[in-house]
């Protein structure tokens with residue numbers, strides 16, 4: 001017996017504007033062929049001028065709230081995972097709180113870059129298990145198009161904007177892996193690798209917002225090594241094995257990384273939710289976007305074992321295993 005944090009609703013929002021690889025060919029020294037073969041990406045969405053991370057986050061939250069069939073006023077806490085907030089402060093989460101008309105509860109952002117949603121989900125789970133909240137809205141929302149250096153073709157073709165959200169609710173469970181809800185989490189970081197993926201500006205260092213810088217090959221190498229490992233560790237903590245997995249819902253950075261991780265786990269690609277072709281890399285938004293698309297497509301259904309895994313700047317990486 002004990003509490004479990006169960007997903008009762010999921011939703012997402014993508015900005016209207018779609019930018020195809022072919023469109024990028026016009027302004028960047030690149031080809032559709034290179035982007036597809038190296039990353040699997042075919043298109044991405046870009047936020048409109050004046051459209052902010054909190055706008056994307058609010059739309060995704062409203063969709064999740066509608067799906068859960070609850071009142072925004074019944075939410076106790078909001079956690080937004082983002083590295084591209086509207087402002088240095090206050091948090092995007094407090095902006096969303098106001099937009100949803102909430103006058104109680106608490107809201108804050110977490111920043112673990114592409115692993116942000118996994119970190120936010122693990123923290124929301126901890127709030128529920130420690131009875132500091134009964135209903136938590138967890139959002140991943142990003143506008144990475146705003147931190148692209150358009151003269152750096154090795155990064156600017158990879159990222160996109162979007163948001164996804166889930167609502168977690170405390171339910172009583174039997175304490176076994178047959179329970180619905182979050183069954184195990186595994187979080188890691190290693191700051192020695194901070195220089196292979198970072199933004200070269202910030203409040204304290206330069207008083208600028210800066211641009212994303214990445215040593216793609218190095219990040220790729222770490223991803224291949226660490227993602228299957230964290231997923232398997234989380235599964236083990238849940239008392240499960242890779243054979244029990246219904247869906248892997250990975251961070252959507254690169255189709256080659258997704259496929260290689262699935263292969264290492266011994267999970268066929270028919271059990272992996274893939275959205276990277278259509279969304280590009282939306283950092284902390286990619287997993288909740290993929291969860292929402294997976295549910296909308298009829299792939300993920302109640303009772304499924306879902307494994308999320310992600311890695312990004314820090315490096316920070318981790319996995320959450322849940323029964324949907």
Ligand code: UT7
Pocket residue numbers: 029030031034035038039114153154155157215216217218219220223253254257281283311312313
């Ligand atoms: O979400 C956070 C985690 N991030 C990731 O997981 C990203 C991890 N890294 C990757 O996904 C891959 O490393 C990339 C997709 C970024 C790059 O793939 P790669 O196979 O590692 O390519 P590369 O960096 O070795 O580049 C190969 C070539 C270079 O040319 P030379 O020096 O071999 O002649 C680049 O100049 O591709 C060239 N290149 C491009 N060509 C056309 C780099 N970017 C482009 C481009 N269009 N956009």
